[in-house]
Structures are given as structure tokens and as C-alpha cells.
Amino acid sequence: MSELTIKGENSKKASLAISKLSTVAKNELLMRAAEHLDKNIPYILEANEIDLHNARKAGIKDSLIDRLLLTEDRIQAMASGLRQIAKLRDPVGEVLHMENRPNGLKIGKKRVPIGVVGIIFESRPNVTIDAFGLCFKSGNAVLLRGGKEAIHSNLALVSIVRNALEEMELSPDIIQIVENTSRESAYEMMQLNEYLDVLIPRGGAGLIEAVVKNSTVPVIETGIGNCHIFIDANANIEMAVRIVDNAKTQRTGVCNACEKLLIHKEIAEIFLPEIHKLFISKNVEMRGDEKAKTICADIIMATEEDWHTEYLDLVIGIKIVDHLEEAIGHIQKYGTGHSEAIVTESYSNAQRFLDEVDAAAVYVNASTRFTDGEEFGFGAEIGISTQKLHARGPMGLEELTSTKYIIYGSGQIR
Amino acid sequence: MSELTIKGENSKKASLAISKLSTVAKNELLMRAAEHLDKNIPYILEANEIDLHNARKAGIKDSLIDRLLLTEDRIQAMASGLRQIAKLRDPVGEVLHMENRPNGLKIGKKRVPIGVVGIIFESRPNVTIDAFGLCFKSGNAVLLRGGKEAIHSNLALVSIVRNALEEMELSPDIIQIVENTSRESAYEMMQLNEYLDVLIPRGGAGLIEAVVKNSTVPVIETGIGNCHIFIDANANIEMAVRIVDNAKTQRTGVCNACEKLLIHKEIAEIFLPEIHKLFISKNVEMRGDEKAKTICADIIMATEEDWHTEYLDLVIGIKIVDHLEEAIGHIQKYGTGHSEAIVTESYSNAQRFLDEVDAAAVYVNASTRFTDGEEFGFGAEIGISTQKLHARGPMGLEELTSTKYIIYGSGQIR
Numbered sequence: 001m002s003e004l005t006i007k008g009e010n011s012k013k014a015s016l017a018i019s020k021l022s023t024v025a026k027n028e029l030l031m032r033a034a035e036h037l038d039k040n041i042p043y044i045l046e047a048n049e050i051d052l053h054n055a056r057k058a059g060i061k062d063s064l065i066d067r068l069l070l071t072e073d074r075i076q077a078m079a080s081g082l083r084q085i086a087k088l089r090d091p092v093g094e095v096l097h098m099e100n101r102p103n104g105l106k107i108g109k110k111r112v113p114i115g116v117v118g119i120i121f122e123s124r125p126n127v128t129i130d131a132f133g134l135c136f137k138s139g140n141a142v143l144l145r146g147g148k149e150a151i152h153s154n155l156a157l158v159s160i161v162r163n164a165l166e167e168m169e170l171s172p173d174i175i176q177i178v179e180n181t182s183r184e185s186a187y188e189m190m191q192l193n194e195y196l197d198v199l200i201p202r203g204g205a206g207l208i209e210a211v212v213k214n215s216t217v218p219v220i221e222t223g224i225g226n227c228h229i230f231i232d233a234n235a236n237i238e239m240a241v242r243i244v245d246n247a248k249t250q251r252t253g254v255c256n257a258c259e260k261l262l263i264h265k266e267i268a269e270i271f272l273p274e275i276h277k278l279f280i281s282k283n284v285e286m287r288g289d290e291k292a293k294t295i296c297a298d299i300i301m302a303t304e305e306d307w308h309t310e311y312l313d314l315v316i317g318i319k320i321v322d323h324l325e326e327a328i329g330h331i332q333k334y335g336t337g338h339s340e341a342i343v344t345e346s347y348s349n350a351q352r353f354l355d356e357v358d359a360a361a362v363y364v365n366a367s368t369r370f371t372d373g374e375e376f377g378f379g380a381e382i383g384i385s386t387q388k389l390h391a392r393g394p395m396g397l398e399e400l401t402s403t404k405y406i407i408y409g410s411g412q413i414r
Numbered sequence: 415m416s417e418l419t420i421k422g423e424n425s426k427k428a429s430l431a432i433s434k435l436s437t438v439a440k441n442e443l444l445m446r447a448a449e450h451l452d453k454n455i456p457y458i459l460e461a462n463e464i465d466l467h468n469a470r471k472a473g474i475k476d477s478l479i480d481r482l483l484l485t486e487d488r489i490q491a492m493a494s495g496l497r498q499i500a501k502l503r504d505p506v507g508e509v510l511h512m513e514n515r516p517n518g519l520k521i522g523k524k525r526v527p528i529g530v531v532g533i534i535f536e537s538r539p540n541v542t543i544d545a546f547g548l549c550f551k552s553g554n555a556v557l558l559r560g561g562k563e564a565i566h567s568n569l570a571l572v573s574i575v576r577n578a579l580e581e582m583e584l585s586p587d588i589i590q591i592v593e594n595t596s597r598e599s600a601y602e603m604m605q606l607n608e609y610l611d612v613l614i615p616r617g618g619a620g621l622i623e624a625v626v627k628n629s630t631v632p633v634i635e636t637g638i639g640n641c642h643i644f645i646d647a648n649a650n651i652e653m654a655v656r657i658v659d660n661a662k663t664q665r666t667g668v669c670n671a672c673e674k675l676l677i678h679k680e681i682a683e684i685f686l687p688e689i690h691k692l693f694i695s696k697n698v699e700m701r702g703d704e705k706a707k708t709i710c711a712d713i714i715m716a717t718e719e720d721w722h723t724e725y726l727d728l729v730i731g732i733k734i735v736d737h738l739e740e741a742i743g744h745i746q747k748y749g750t751g752h753s754e755a756i757v758t759e760s761y762s763n764a765q766r767f768l769d770e771v772d773a774a775a776v777y778v779n780a781s782t783r784f785t786d787g788e789e790f791g792f793g794a795e796i797g798i799s800t801q802k803l804h805a806r807g808p809m810g811l812e813e814l815t816s817t818k819y820i821i822y823g824s825g826q827i828r
Contacts (some may be wrong), residue, residue, distance in 0.1 A: 016746070020770065050780050097790070105780055107790060111771070114802050193626065197802050202788040212607060213630055218803045238826040246827035311457040333431070354820045356434065358526070366519055366823025375828070376521060376819070377513070388611050388816035389632045402802035405790070406768045409780025413660035414789070 004188045005174045007143055008195030011116040014173035019113050023090040025168070026137055030086040033359050034079035037129070040160050041075050047126070047156035055149050055396035065121045078129040078157075085133040086206070088379040092139045092400045095406075102328055106408040107377070111401045118189055120145050120211055122203035131202070132161055132175050134382045138400035141174050143196065145189050148181035158376035174412035189213035197402075198390075202383055205310065220391060224340035225255035226310045227368045228352070232325040232344035233266040239365060240343040241274050246367040247341070249282050253312045255384060256339050256371040258363075260317040261410040262327045265291070267305030268320045272296055277296070279316070288318035289305040294321075307334045327358050335359060337386045339368040346369035360386055418602045419671050421557055421590045422609030425530040427557035428587035433527050433679070435505040439582070440551055444500040447578040448493035451543070454574050455489050460537070461570035481537045486528060492543040492571075495794070499547040502793040503796045505812045509820075520822040525815045528554030529611040532603055534559045534625055536617035539567035545616070546575055546589050548796045551815035555588050557610065559603050561617075562570055562595035604629035611816075612804075616797055619724065636797035639669035639752035640724045641782045644741040644767070646758035647680040653779060654757040655688050660781040661755070663696050667726045668751050669798060670775075670785040674721070674731040676741045681704070682734045686710055693730070702732035709734075719749045738763050744768050749773060751800045753782035774800055774807040 018026075037044070048070040049092050055065050055092035091111050098108030117140045119126040128144055135142040146154045162172035178185055190199065194215055200220045201211040212221050229247055231240045268291070273304055276296045277288055286292075287302040299318065306317045307330075321327045331340050341363035342353040350364045361371040371394060373381025378396025385391045391399035417698025428771045432440075443474040451458070469479055505525050513607055531554045535541040542558055549556040559566045568591050576586035591817045592599055604613065615625040617785035626635050643661055661672035677685055682705070690710045693700055700706075702717040709760030713732060720731045721744075735741045745754050756767040764778045775785040785808060787795025799805045805813035 016713075019772070101789070101791060105784060115772075199737055216629060218632060218801065236432075236825070242825065250828055308447055344710075358430075358433070358529075359818060360820060361819040363821045364823055366821055366826040369826055369828040370519060370821065370826065375515070377515060387632070389634075393819045403806055404773060405775040405785075405807045406461055407777045407780055408764075408777060409778055409785065411650070411656065412780040412784070413656055414664055414781055414783040 001085040002188065003125050003178060003180050005194055005195075007173075007178065007198070008116070008192050010173040011141040011176055012195050013144045014171040015115045017171045017176050018136070018141055019092075019139050019168070019251040021139070021186070026090065026139075027086040029164060029168055029170065030133060030137065032168065033161050033363060034054060034082040035165045036160045037075055037082070037157075039158055041072055044075055044153065044156050044160070045072070046325065050081050050152040050237050051150055058139055060149065064123060067286055068153070069326040070153060075307070078399070081130055082088075082133045085380055088137060088397055090137060091401050095307040096403065103412050104410060104414050108406045109403050110406050112404050114400060114402045116141045116143060116228050116239040117400065118143045118145070118199040118203060118217065120186060120199065120201045120203075120207065122147045122172055122191060122207060123149045125150045125157060127202055128154050128157045128177070129161070130380075131382060134380060134397060134400060136174060138397045140400060142180065143176050143189075145186060148272055151181055163188070165260075186210075187214060187394075190217060193217050200383060210307040220383070220385050220395070222385055223255045224310055224336045225257070225384075226259050226308065226334060226336045227339045227341075227354055227370065228260040228262055228335060229258050229341045229343065230324075230331075231264060231267060231271055232324065232342055232346060232349050234345045235267060235271070235343040235345045237267070237271055237274060238347060240271060241278060243341070243365070243367050244275055244319065245278055247369050248316055249314070250367075251367055252314055254369075255310070256368050257312070258316065258341075258368050259309070259311055260319070260334070261303040261350060262330060263292075263318065264327075268292070272318070285315040286318055289314065291320035291321060292318045307401050310336070315351065324352060328353065331357055331359075331372060338384065339371040339405065341366065341368050360384065416602060417594050418592060418606055419609075421587075421592065422530070422575055424555045424587040425555045426609050428585040429527065429529045431585045432507075432550070432555055432588050433553050435553070435584070439507075440504065440553075440731070441500040443552065443578060443582055443584065444496045444547060446582065447575050448496040450574045450578045451489055451493040451496070451571075455486055458484060458489055458567065458570050458574070459486070463710050464566040467563055474563065474669040478537060478563070482539070482567070484539055484567060488540065490509070492540050492701045495544055496547045499551050499794055502551065502811060504551060505815050518824060522820045523817050524820050525812070526818065528814060528816045530555045530557060530609055531814065532557045532559070532606065532610040532631065533612040534562045534613065534615045534617075534621065535602060536621060537565045539571060541616055542568050542571045542591070544794075545796060548794060548811060548814060550588060552811045554814060556615070557590050557603075559592040560595070565593070565595055573629050584656060593712050600624075601628060602606055604631060607631050614797060620726060632804075633797050634797070634809070635801040636799055636809075637669045637752075637807035638724055638750045638800060639671070640673050640722065640748060641670060641749045641753045641755075642674040642676055642745050642749060643672050643755045643757065643782065644738075644745075645678060645681060645685055645734075646738065646756055646763050647678040648759045649678075649681060649685070649757040650759060651681075651685055651688060654685060655692060657755070657757055657781050658689055659692055659696075661783050662698060662730055663822050664691075664781075664783055665729070666728055666782075670760040670782050671726070672730065672755075672782050672826075673723070673725050674733070676705075676744060677734050678741075679736055681735050682706070684711055686701065686732070693777070697728055699729040700732055701729065702823065703734060706732045718744060724750070732804060738766060745773075753777065753784050753785040754797065755780065758789065774798065
């Protein structure tokens with residue numbers, strides 16, 4: 001049996017145990033694991049040092065090394081994340097509705113854990129702890145498979161949580177990490193239907209695409225955001241500048257940042273110079289269509305590829321459109337179904353945009369940056385789903401649960 | 415471009431059109447399609463005759479021919495199914511909840527169509543119309559791929575619905591059927607991620623397994639039901655007999671029929687002879703473990719394979735267990751997560767069974783046969799999901815929708 005089959009089976013067994021745990025026991029474990037993380041900072045940093053050393057030796061670029069890097073602060077942040085999760089409401093066991101059928105059957109729909117959650121991620125070791133915390137609180141076992149760059153850090157983090165589980169006489173297999181970080185192990189995990197109930201990829205577009213295309217385990221697709229903001233003809237200019245500025249520049253490397261600006265032709269000559277001035281001052285590179293260049297000549301000509309690209313950088317694509325329909329059509333064609341916004345004072349256009357744009361989150365007069373579990377009031381998130389099955393948008397604890405029907409009878413037959 | 419790529423693209427386009435339709439327009443189309451079905455009975459029967467002729471020539475067995483067979487009654491039943499669906503509440507557009515965030519953002523979660531639903535099915539032509547009706551009412555385009563035995567019947571049915579769509583100036587591609595019924599076309603459909611939002615297999619265990627194992631399109635797994643009824647030590651004997659009789663014999667070829675009977679050892683000597691007598695009178699073949707044979711000697715010895723088998727026939731597996739834990743453990747090991755029942759007068763055992771058995775529907779003192787969209791009050795169903803993502807249990811119109819977040823702002827930034 002391969003490592004994955006063995007660990008898959010262990011996860012399945014552990015998931016049965018955890019599904020029976022009380023909320024009190026789960027919260028106690030989360031607090032204890034947080035304590036162990038705090039106490040073991042030197043041990044974690046030592047393991048992380050090996051990963052950093054190997055990464056530097058392999059000539060890996062600085063931005064990746066930063067993702068890999070753990071510090072005392074970062075480890076404390078993971079621990080405090082677990083304490084936060086302990087404070088969140090436990091979704092398991094909630095009966096969403098229960099009704100009396102005419103024959104007297106009482107049929108209720110009850111939240112239950114999903115079972116075993118597989119997470120495939122890249123180089124950020126904090127995913128190990130964050131994902132564990134959310135999966136554990138929602139009653140799921142988690143099987144992690146991180147990138148090879150972070151394997152020593154991940155192993156250290158996982159062993160600390162496993163110790164905490166064992167101290168409380170819980171199955172340590174509630175959290176497991178795949179030690180074989182070869183490409184093959186990732187592909188094997190994508191076919192582990194017998195043991196995994198769901199697979200969530202966390203990382204860049206390449207990883208997500210590979211998982212979606214190759215996985216027969218149900219996948220929740222997360223995170224690619226080629227987000228647009230459409231400035232309608234009668235937008236409030238000051239508000240439009242503020243929202244676009246925030247959505248583009250407040251943080252660039254995130255999936256809910258604005259990547260494309262669509263401007264109604266009737267407002268372009270007033271709005272574009274305003275935002276252009278601001279972008280120049282903030283070193284935002286502008287790539288636009290011909291009409292945009294006619295208004296601000298120093299805008300770089302955009303290519304077809306630009307309209308598809310999630311820059312995750314201080315770059316923005318700019319297009320002047322003739323009307324709302326053209327804006328919606330453009331979003332339909334190039335959007336990734338993440339977050340889309342309109343800035344408008346028109347009631348009808350706001351409603352049409354909300355109705356017709358097909359995305360996880362559709363905004364009127366607000367920054368796309370709000371698509372986030374914390375901002376939506378979920379307390380934490382495991383990712384932002386951009387697919388339509390099971391969960392769409394920020395995924396909190398509730399999205400890590402399934403349901404079952406419970407039926408109270410008194411001898412009914414058909 | 416292959417037939418599937420072309421039709422996939424057409425479905426995607428059609429799904430945008432249908433998502434904007436009003437409930438009134440959708441209901442009108444459903445009524446009109448029903449009318450067209452009624453008017454075209456001779457045309458449909460003619461097409462069906464070709465399929466029947468080919469099936470007989472190929473020496474296909476009678477039970478399959480019966481599934482293939484259309485009659486005036488069966489066609490009228492399809493039409494009346496569409497009229498029923500027209501009467502159901504349209505789930506699209508419902509805002510599940512909306513809340514004010516502290517920053518003034520109003521965040522609502524709104525039901526929207528999934529997009530394009532793919533259905534892979536076997537030889538029952540009625541699936542064509544039933545699936546169309548439910549997908550259409552919930553705002554989805556549908557791409558059907560039926561078995562080659564039923565292709566002429568399916569083409570006739572689809573062309574009738576397409577005519578009704580065209581009469582109302584709607585895109586006929588809201589319903590499409592794959593004409594290539596080769597094995598390859600099924601596999602190509604399972605990889606059609608670019609165009610299909612979900613794939614639902616409707617048919618036997620072999621089909622479902624093939625789709626689950628090979629599909630990279632998100633699948634909703636339906637229908638395999640190795641359902642158990644556990645007769646607890648202190649069950650009401652008369653009720654237990656009534657429930658087991660109903661669940662086993664009222665209809666045998668369905669996924670919510672009882673396939674296994676687990677009996678507490680303390681009640682076995684009273685209960686088993688009772689149900690044995692009834693089963694003999696109804697020609698139900700009994701296959702049991704040694705303990706069962708000790709009580710009723712003519713029970714056939716069950717093999718390990720029996721415990722895994724969904725008979726869909728007048729056959730039942732019988733096992734005597736020592737306690738509730740053994741019953742739950744057996745269900746965990748052999749169950750398919752469909753419908754599981756306990757007959758008991760013990761409050762604690764009823765609660766434990768409801769909590770610990772992991773299945774789409776868990777019953778106390780009622781027949782497993784109730785796991786059904788109509789019985790649950792959904793009006794109709796597209797299938798019964800036995801997986802944990804997106805939908806679990808009977809799937810009605812609501813389960814054919816996704817959600818999106820709609821956010822009303824007034825200039826908020828982060």
C-alpha cells in the first residue's frame with residue numbers, strides 16, 4: 001500500500017472519531033494546540049531553517065522565500081488563529097429546518113461534518129495550521145499535501161498538533177501530512193476517491209488548474225480572481241476613484257484585488273485622467289485599449305492576453321465601453337467568476353448588474369476587496385470558491401459541513 | 415471540433431439566456447412543451463418502435479425492453495410531469511439571507527441557476543423529459559447523453575421540446591442531446607469541464623461508478639442504496655414487521671428499498687420467525703448469517719459479497735447482531751450512505767442511531783422507502799444524492815441551484 005492509501009484509510013477512521021466530539025472538547029484541543037505552537041517556536045524555526053537553507057541553495061527567488069519564511073510573529077499568528085477558531089460557533093449538529101409531513105413524519109435537515117478534507121497547497125506553511133483549525137472545528141479529518149520546499153516546516157507543525165491530539169487521547173490521524181512531495185503523490189491524491197470526500201487546492205492558478213483538470217475526487221475550486229470594476233456613465237467620480245484605488249492598490253497580491261477597469265465612454269474623459277493621475281503617483285502600470293490611449297497617451301497598449309490575466313501586481317487593464325451591456329459581456333467573457341463591481345448612481349443599472357453578472361460576489365458601489373470570510377462575518381475562511389457547486393464565495397466553517405436528513409417516525413410505511 | 419465541444423459551447427450560451435427568463439415565461443414553456451408531447455404521441459411511438467425493434471433484434475432482455483418501452487400512458491405521464499413542475503415554486507432569485515455589516519455593506523446570498531447540467535443516463539427515455547423539466551425550471555441548460563438503445567426515442571422527445579422553445583423564441587439549445595452514443599462520447603463528456611458545471615449520472619451502479627471514477631467535471635453521485643433496517647432489542651414487533659415488509663416488498667427495484675435486515679440477538683427468536691413467515695408468503699429469498707440459520711434453518715447462507723450487494727429484487731440479507739454498536743459498525747462498513755433505519759422503543763438508541771449513522775437519510779421507526787423528493791415535499795426530484803458535497807438526499811429544484819453574494823454598498827473601501 002502506498003503512503004497515500006495508508007494515510008487515506010487512517011484519515012477515514014479518524015473522521016469517524018472526530019465527528020462524535022463535543023464542541024467543548026474541540027475547543028479545548030484548539031486552545032491546547034495553540035499553546036503547543038507558542039511553546040515550540042524554537043523547534044519550528046529550526047525546521048523552517050532547513051527549508052530556507054534548501055530553498056536558498058536551490059536559488060529560489062525572494063518572493064517565494066518570503067512565503068516560506070516563519071518568524072516568531074508568524075507562528076504566534078497561527079496560534080492566535082486557532083484561538084479565534086475556538087471562539088467561533090460550531091456549525092455541526094444545527095438542524096437547518098424540520099417539518100411535519102402530512103403522514104406525521106418529522107423530517108429535519110442537520111449539519112454534519114463532510115468527513116475527510118484533502119488540501120493540496122504550495123509553499124506557505126501557515127496553511128497547515130489554518131486548514132487544520134477550520135477542518136477540525138467543523139468535525140473533519142484533514143490530509144495535507146504541501147509543497148516540497150516547506151516539508152520540514154510542515155512536518156514540525158503537524159507533529160506539534162498531533163502531540164496535542166494525543167495528549168487529549170484523540171486520534172492523531174485527525175491531522176496527517178503526506179511526506180512524499182513528488183508530483184506523483186499529488187496526482188495520486190487527486191484520485192483518492194475512496195478516502196477523500198473533498199479536495200481543496202490552495203495556491204496559484206497553475207496548481208488550481210492542475211487539480212481541477214485531473215482530480216476525480218470532488219474539488220472546490222478556489223481563488224483565481226480576474227476582478228473588474230465598471231464605472232458607469234453617471235458614477236460619483238470621487239467615489240469611483242476611491243473604490244478603484246482601494247481595490248487596486250490596498251493589497252495587490254490577493255484574489256479579490258481589482259485587475260480590470262471598465263469605463264463608460266460618457267464618463268471616460270473626466271474619470272480616466274483622475275484615476276490616471278492617482279495611478280501614476282502610486283506606480284500602477286496601466287494597459288488600455290485604443291480609446292483609453294486617446295485620452296491618456298502614456299497608457300500601454302493592452303493585448304488580448306491582458307484581458308485574461310490576473311496580475312496580482314501594480315498593473316491594471318483599462319477598457320472604455322459603449323454601454324452596460326458591453327461591460328457585462330466583457331466580464332462574462334474574461335471574468336473568473338470571483339468578484340465584480342459596478343460604480344453607478346443608476347438604480348436600473350445597479351439592479352441589472354447584480355442580476356446579470358455571474359460571479360461569486362457582485363458589488364454595487366463598494367470595493368471588491370471585501371470578498372473575504374472575515375469581512376463577510378464568517379470569522380475565518382478556508383478559501384474563496386469560484387465554482388458553483390456546494391459553496392460559492394468565501395468558505396467558512398459552515399461551508400466545511402454537509403447535511404443529512406434525520407427522520408422521526410412512529411411506524412409510517414408507504 | 416467534436417460534437418460535444420460544439421454542443422457544450424451551445425449549452426453555455428443558452429444557459430445565459432435562460433438565466434434571465436421570468437418564472438411566468440418558464441412556466442408557459444413547460445405547459446407548451448407538455449401540450450406538444452400530448453399532440454405528438456404517434457410520432458414519439460414511431461421513434462420508440464425503431465429502438466424497440468433494434469433492441470429485440472439485438473436480443474436484449476425483457477426487463478431492459480420494458481424500461482425502453484414508451485406507451486401513450488407513459489408519454490402522457492411525462493407531459494403531466496412537466497405541468498407539475500410548472501406549478502412548483504421557482505427557487506431562482508430567492509435571497510436566502512441578507513445582513514447589514516458594521517460598515518454598512520448589505521450582503522445577501524441569492525439563489526441562481528447552476529448553469530449547464532450534464533446528464534448521463536441509460537435506457538429510460540422518460541429521463542429526457544423529467545431532467546429537462548427540472549433543469550429548465552431552475553434556470554439551467556441541459557446537455558443529455560442517453561444510452562444508444564434509446565437514441566431514436568430521445569431524439570424525438572428532444573426535438574419536440576426544441577420546437578416548443580423555438581415557438582416561444584427561446585434558444586432551442588436550452589436542451590440538447592448527444593447523438594454520438596459511443597463509449598468515447600461518454601468519456602469525453604466526463605472531461606468537458608469548460609462547458610459543464612455539473613454532471614449527474616442516472617442509472618445503475620456500473621454507470622455511476624464509471625462517472626465518479628473518470629469525471630473531472632463535478633459529479634453528483636446518485637442512487638446506489640444498500641439500505642439497512644436495524645431491529646433493536648425492544649422494538650415493537652408488529653411495527654417492525656410492517657416497516658420491514660414495506661421497505662423490502664412494496665417496490666423492489668428502487669434505491670430506497672431495504673436490502674439488509676439487522677436484528678438484535680435479544681429479539682431475534684421472536685422477530686425473525688414472524689418476518690420469515692411473511693417473507694415466505696411473498697417469495698422473498700432470505701440470505702443470512704449462521705445465527706439467523708440457527709433460528710430459521712431454511713435461510714440460505716450469506717457470503718461476504720451479499721453484505722455489499724444492492725439486490726433490487728425480492729432478496730434480503732439477514733444478520734443477527736449483539737448490540738447497537740455492532741449494527742452501526744456493520745452499516746458503516748457495508749452501507750452506501752443512502753437510507754438507514756432503526757426500529758426501537760429506546761430513546762437513547764434512537765438518538766445514537768440518528769447521530770452516529772452517516773447516510774443521506776437516517777430513520778427512526780419508519781420505512782426507508784420515504785427517501786424520495788415527492789415524499790420529502792419537494793414536488794419532484796432529479797435523483798437522490800449519496801455524496802456529501804452540494805446536495806445530499808433527494809434533490810429537488812433547490813438542489814439544482816447555486817448561490818451568489820450580492821452586495822449593496824455606498825462607497826465602502828477597506
